[in-house]
Amino acid sequence: MIEFNNVIKRFGSTIAVDNLCLRINTGEIFGLLGPNGAGKSTANKMLIGLLKPTSGSITVNSLDIAQHGLKTRKHLALVPQELAVYESMSAQENIVFFAKLAGLKGKELQNKTDNALDFCGLLDYRYKKVKTFSWGMKRRLNIACAIVNEPQIIIMDEPTVGIDPQSRSHILDSIQTLNERGMTVIYTSHYMSEVERICDRVGIIDQGKLIAVGTTAEIKSRLNNQEKIIVQTLDINYAALDEIKKLYGVENAVYNGYQLEIQTAAVKNNVLDALTVLAKHNVQLLKIELEKPTLEDVYLSLTGRSLRD
Amino acid sequence: MKAIWIIISKNLKHQLKSPIFWLILIAFPIAQLTIFSSLFSTAQVVEQTVVKLTQLYATDTVFTFDRFAIIVLGQFFLIGSIIASSYLVSEREDRTLMRTFTLPLTKAQIFSGHMLSLIMLLLLVITIIMIMGSLLFNVQWSANYLNLFIVTVLCAFLSSSFGFFISSVFKNGNMFGGIMSCTVILMSFLNGDMTSGKLLFRNSDFLTLNKWITSSYTGLNQGLGLRELALDITVIGALGLIFAGAAIALFRKENLHE
Numbered sequence: 001m002i003e004f005n006n007v008i009k010r011f012g013s014t015i016a017v018d019n020l021c022l023r024i025n026t027g028e029i030f031g032l033l034g035p036n037g038a039g040k041s042t043a044n045k046m047l048i049g050l051l052k053p054t055s056g057s058i059t060v061n062s063l064d065i066a067q068h069g070l071k072t073r074k075h076l077a078l079v080p081q082e083l084a085v086y087e088s089m090s091a092q093e094n095i096v097f098f099a100k101l102a103g104l105k106g107k108e109l110q111n112k113t114d115n116a117l118d119f120c121g122l123l124d125y126r127y128k129k130v131k132t133f134s135w136g137m138k139r140r141l142n143i144a145c146a147i148v149n150e151p152q153i154i155i156m157d158e159p160t161v162g163i164d165p166q167s168r169s170h171i172l173d174s175i176q177t178l179n180e181r182g183m184t185v186i187y188t189s190h191y192m193s194e195v196e197r198i199c200d201r202v203g204i205i206d207q208g209k210l211i212a213v214g215t216t217a218e219i220k221s222r223l224n225n226q227e228k229i230i231v232q233t234l235d236i237n238y239a240a241l242d243e244i245k246k247l248y249g250v251e252n253a254v255y256n257g258y259q260l261e262i263q264t265a266a267v268k269n270n271v272l273d274a275l276t277v278l279a280k281h282n283v284q285l286l287k288i289e290l291e292k293p294t295l296e297d298v299y300l301s302l303t304g305r306s307l308r309d
Numbered sequence: 310m311k312a313i314w315i316i317i318s319k320n321l322k323h324q325l326k327s328p329i330f331w332l333i334l335i336a337f338p339i340a341q342l343t344i345f346s347s348l349f350s351t352a353q354v355v356e357q358t359v360v361k362l363t364q365l366y367a368t369d370t371v372f373t374f375d376r377f378a379i380i381v382l383g384q385f386f387l388i389g390s391i392i393a394s395s396y397l398v399s400e401r402e403d404r405t406l407m408r409t410f411t412l413p414l415t416k417a418q419i420f421s422g423h424m425l426s427l428i429m430l431l432l433l434v435i436t437i438i439m440i441m442g443s444l445l446f447n448v449q450w451s452a453n454y455l456n457l458f459i460v461t462v463l464c465a466f467l468s469s470s471f472g473f474f475i476s477s478v479f480k481n482g483n484m485f486g487g488i489m490s491c492t493v494i495l496m497s498f499l500n501g502d503m504t505s506g507k508l509l510f511r512n513s514d515f516l517t518l519n520k521w522i523t524s525s526y527t528g529l530n531q532g533l534g535l536r537e538l539a540l541d542i543t544v545i546g547a548l549g550l551i552f553a554g555a556a557i558a559l560f561r562k563e564n565l566h567e
Contacts, residue, residue, distance in 0.1 A: 048411045051563050073413040084404035088323065100315045101412045145408065 007056035018208035031199030136167030223293035240281035316422025394472030427469035451529035470552035477559035
């Protein structure tokens, strides 16, 4: 089990992580969500020992990482956001180098290297230089280097950035397989669909503070009283849009690209009222959908819609 | 110890595979010595036929070529340290240094691995230059091989710790390469290597690493023992320790990997 106890991390006058209290259970896939600069990577880096907390403590299996850094790092591995592999070396040389440093040797080193290459779909490219790899292959190698010594806990910091859907799907399936083998996974991403697909629990962090934590269902239930009416239409006039916005229970209405999105507080008759207004203004309807709030809606409602740096 | 050796062997393997290593660190100094050697032999022939060379002058000329060889050696200690330690900057840029920090290793192990590989690489380069210098151009580095070994190890330590220190200061590879090259050129000017021994200002050579390296090798070349070279050796060792200390202090910083 991993515990962040009142962890604060300051960089000069900036507070990157503000009094973080979080528990991640053994064997779960925990999703860490947040805008850029929210403090996710800083939290991950503190856990792996790259950064030291300004105050507070982090424990891994009841061992304080400040006092037992080496011991805890034997059970942890990081898949960094950026590629961290030697481009001039082959895939196998990369994996073997990091595996040896992690303490593997002999037959075990050979077997686990083969397993990692196979697991990441790189067995056929083991002797090829990394600089000849596609971006997706490099990302998979980035993962292979981290999992080769089969750590108990793996921290994945946006491992699917900039890759094609096939590689992304492969990586997500791999994460689930690793988890089924007993690995605890901390998964940081901006892609809500990925988090919803693979994570057992999710934490949303913003401006260094943990603002929500729970299962995806629990988090989504925060907006349970809301729903979205999506109307596809070829055109709408501003008078109709204004009238809809003024309806009781309607929180917002936006028309964008032949699609009208009406955010409602799930009040009875909202759909009917909206349709009545559209009919009154002779708006031609193509399709109507009702949508329950997604994780992205909750995320945006908690972290706001303003752009971040 | 095993982890240190894994880092050393990986670094050495990488460097020895690099064409830059063989071209700049081995072929270039040998080419320089070849050019100097041909210039000196031509000069000797001219002197012998036209001016009637005295025995004393001939001895001076041989000594002067050895001096050039020592200057070349001194420069390649520093150039070698630039090329070898630039690898450390690229480790940081490629995030591979960060990945090693996430492994169950101490920073001391990682530092030692990189530092020792720098020293070993420099020793290899300098040994090759010395052997080629002796075999091809009859350079008399020293009659005492033990003293030569001690001085060479100390100079390799100084150059490596200097390179390590500078590579820990700069996060950008291009900036590092530029600054290091300028530093080496500046040192060569201050030491008089590029101005036929003329110093830019009084004692300007005291500010350079070349001065202490070339001075100790010149002493060895002239048959001096370690006792007579005590000042040079002490300065080389002390500067090496200062730069190594500064490099360790920078290496301990938590954001070094960024």
